[in-house]
Amino acid sequence: MEDGTDLSPSIAQIVQRLRGSHLHSQLERQAKDCLHRPEIKLESLKEDVRAFLKASGWEKRLQNAVYRELQLPQCHPTTPAEHLKEPLAYMRRAQASWEKRVLKSLNSMSTELGVPLARMRPAGEQKDLANKWNEMGTDEPDLSRFRPVYAPKDFLEVLISLRNPNHDSSEDMTVKSHWGLIQVPLNVRDIPQLRQAYSELNLNNGQLGIDDHACVALHTCMCLHASVVVEQDSAAAQQYSRRGCPTGLRSDLWALTLNSTNQPQDVMHYEQLKAGVIQHDLLVDYLIYKDVKLTASNDDYYFVFEDFLYQQSFTTKPPLLPPMFYQISARPFSKIWPAERFRLNDTGCTIAFIFICCLTLSPNKEMAWCY
Template identity: 80%
Template structure:
């Protein structure tokens, strides 16, 4: 709980941030306009204006904006900016070193291929791109010379080599820490604490993703479905972000998921949002970046070859090309251990350098939003809240480092025989599971199951459930994995996750595992 001073400071910071927002100017304009209404009296001016803002829906919009601010990491003015990004010095140094390596790779590619990091497109090329904006998937540029700057396995090697210089591992009482690959001392939750944190997922609570497939009487199932649909409709109609987030913990109905997610993320669809998207689109048409080719390459290598997502190729290009130029994304670097790379075109900064599989963060959202600017707004909010943590080095509980450590600890504690067996044959479980976690399972689960998983990420405002699911997959396939004798056979056992049901796995692992 916040102390009185901390609470006052948080309130003051939120007021300061909202005061310069578009929402503030809209509310101010509405308040001035309502003064002309006959039922607004001078003697009760304050109460009448407040009542008008409440009945016209502006109070709810303000509440949602405040709720969004509360979801972002707190900002403490006395603390240096680098401490807000990452409190541990050795983590900051590791991230900086990794960034230099990635930038060096990008610059080397630019030099080798003779392709500038950024340049103005010729007029003819701008016109051509404008004409084929909605059909970019039909274009087949020569991408043979381009390669992904890095793959998840390269990033894993960096995480494995990370050490806290102030921590003497010989002092660690538990031998388990030497079994795994992650050797940094971070606090991660074990099953008893996870049960407490994720109590809504217990075996007796109704769950979207279980109840809708349960073998129960059709009348009972219909009643449950209608009740869930009714509640979700009320939440959407009330436009309450906090209620939508709480509701999402037990899964969202398919038909209302898009509205609920947009509400949780406070991803608005106002005229200024459309205008912002159009400005980004104009930037793509005017300037060509080297990372554009990396985006094309990644989409071709991943989503275009996926049975679920190949039809969204055009959407992926539109969203990712705009995203790479969006200065609004830079706001998250205040609490991200990473720093934004520069393209040196009129001071323009690239929001992110895509790695192999980056486009899979966007692909599942294409099932929910069929308008590019809506899709873009939701993806941007998902990225600056969650996905950036999956490819940056930090000590945050939802950071990829914590997820890796949590996954290893869960296996070591609750499946020690399996962990030991895999180690004996030279297989480290994390090397098999890392590719799932770094993508939040996108591209590995069937889309309906992936969206049920992401419901819980949004509902609990945490990526922790990704590590839990990775451990649950190993528990589910434990019998087969105990029979394997090589890395190749272990990979074969875990090759296809498309038939798995997410919620039963998580529920059984968390609430039916012997302590």
């Protein structure tokens, strides 16, 4: 924040988001329960409750939640949701046009193959999928009929055609203007700024996990990272991880940096998403299955995570059909396509975040070695 005028709205926005979280209800419950403790005095009620929350670790959880909110892009509370996702208008128009092409291709595939976009699975299929949920990689369905929704060349042509209408390229026409196929003016850091932002990656600085043989203070670094995990401080975890993570602490440090916890409500939410996948059969699931089968299963590094990729990709994907399909469909999707199935959790959809999601949602934490 550059000046003090943005301070109050930003704080109010963070407070508003935290008030609707599960952490807020937990803090209220803990504060009410501690009123019956003998060390809580009426004359110093506020200070005693704060001291109890601090001693019991709830203050640290609140600090981690606030730190996580501060890492998110700050915007005005009245900003529309589509502007939060993409602030540039010409980018939103290009995205909408590309989405229409993808949806048209998806609808055409559904018509050609005679496969519905969504249907309720029969009881037998639900039982079979539930039994092999942890070993979906062993299943070999015939996916030869399902073609890609778009060709990489088509997507490249869309990227090449992107132009900012507010940018006059004739003003700074140089030799560099013809470098690259994608001519989109974006504000990026120059080399000095990158060196300053990523100073920890300087060749003169050692990195844990890479330069362990040359790191004299390896034992000290290990103890320091272990103390960060014990303190459960997200800001400290992110700061110390810039110099690398010890192999045995990577899972804990990454989960702490993302403030990703394994609470009972998280497990319950995952079970709800899993139940939605088991109950409803989507055309998109076949495309995801084929994509993972052709990529991860043939990769030397990711093939061991094939089953986890299926599970997390099926349960955390966003809806690919816009609301218009709810009106034009003869069978309303609201009855067979529950919104709960597509509510994204906090761990994202990239492979790295899928692995972290596997780790934090797995009770036995067998995935810890991959970090």
